[in-house]
Amino acid sequence: MSDTILKLNNITKKYNNVNVLKDISMTIKKGQIYGLIGLNGAGKSTLLKIITxxxxxxxxxxxxxxxxxxxxxxxxxxxxxxxxEKPALYENKSVYENMNINRLQKGIPGESAIDKTLSMVSLIELKNNKVKNLSLGSKQRVAIAMALLGEPELLILDEPINGLDPIKVIEIRDLLKKLSREYGITILISSHILGELYQLASYYGILHKGKLVQQLTLKELKDRCKKYVHIKVDSAANAAVVLSKKLNTEEYNILPDNIINLYDYIDETGKVTETLVKEGIRVEEIMPRGEELESYFASVIGREEDV
Structure with missing residues (x-):
């Protein structure tokens, strides 16, 4: 049996003769948390509406x-x-009443599913509270609980952590990890801020002006944003021996043109230079490099703008 939950093949959507989505192809596997990243207006909500x-x-x-x-x-x-988009909640009704209205709309028999679902998102103690008295973070949990009614296998969330303070963002992240880990739910989540989904998603797609410009795993994202010391020398082979024997590190990659990326001694470039020169290696360039998450996101979008 295939472990593919969702597959899109060349999805295109126009509004008023303007391409909102352009040939979108993507695959989501069972158990993945797929982070869809894009600026406001990139087409994220339109894509999620098509899927649903x-x-x-x-x-x-x-x-x-x-x-x-x-x-x-x-x-x-x-x-x-x-x-x-914005979850539809009845502010003057209790959490339980909101859940029950949603249960009836979905045609789910019996009210036992409500307490079970509220327990999944740690809201059982607030079930009799009116929604208007809840914090923004708790309201988001109510919305997620409503989405979980009926025990879905795929959970699709559009900007669920938008506007939350950093503590609440962490709480929602932890909740979604729990839903994935303990209940086996596959998750597709969108955001306009890459950093919000870092350490949550296992796979990422960057959407820009309706085009899926890049897809990459969490490991690939970490590698591309990883800080390192860029070193250009007269002999990369000889420099590698010095790094191994004199600086006791194997955390480096040898690239063409006698360039080495050193993933150690990030804040000690002086020591690295001194050691290499002392061993007869001519150092032509040495500098720390690497991108922050948001800088990487901006650079991907910038490259697309230049095309």
């Missing part, structure tokens, strides 16, 4: 839980829980 059936693509196809026929896809959408 709230909007129809102009071209392209969708496969959901292995089904590609339109009639069967609609049935498979019952296995999805969603929060797209």
């Amino acid at each position: 059936g709230l909007s129809i693509p102009d071209s392209g196809s969708i496969e959901l839980f292995g089904e590609a026929e339109k009639s069967k896809i609609e049935a498979q959408r019952r296995r999805i829980g969603t929060i797209i």
